[in-house]
């Protein structure tokens with residue numbers, strides 16, 4: 766065996782929301798049990814739009830996927846296990862997150878986390894980071910994709926990023 770060297774983050778331009786949805790579906794197709802996806806970027810950047818499309822790949826395109834901003838977490842049962850969608854915007858410390866069942870979440874199918882920086886050092890090391898920022902038109906977004914801790918979701922999804 767040989768080690769695949771880290772090739773660094775991938776930067777993608779998503780010209781419109783359809784492109785964000787397509788990216789989410791592509792990652793969903795490569796999902797493996799235990800994957801953690803941290804979605805960062807400012808309010809309105811597209812984190813929930815991404816998570817919604819990702820979750821709908823498993824539960825159906827017409828299912829409702831609300832933002833968990835107020836409830837902090839939403840769960841979705843799928844035939845492969847439970848999908849957990851956190852929005853930690855209102856969390857003040859990592860202890861509060863543990864009380865939400867974060868350990869249990871890691872044993873489910875996968876975890877999507879908006880505002881992952883709220884977790885500090887409790888953020889799992891093995892994960893994919895997707896950072897959204899505004900592009901140069903109103904509907905364009907730029908995403909920076911990177912993997913850490915040996916997570917291979919990006920390469921499973923054929924996005925050409927290895928770690």
Ligand code: ADP
Nearest residue numbers: 779781782785808809810811812813814904906
């Ligand atoms: P966040 O969860 O990051 O606060 P949301 O996903 O709730 O953001 O909101 C993103 C908003 O931007 C939605 O109203 C969505 O329709 C819109 N939007 C426009 N272009 C895009 C894009 N390329 N990707 C994602 N959302 C987009």
Ligand code: MG
Nearest residue numbers: 812813832879
């Ligand atoms: Mg959101």
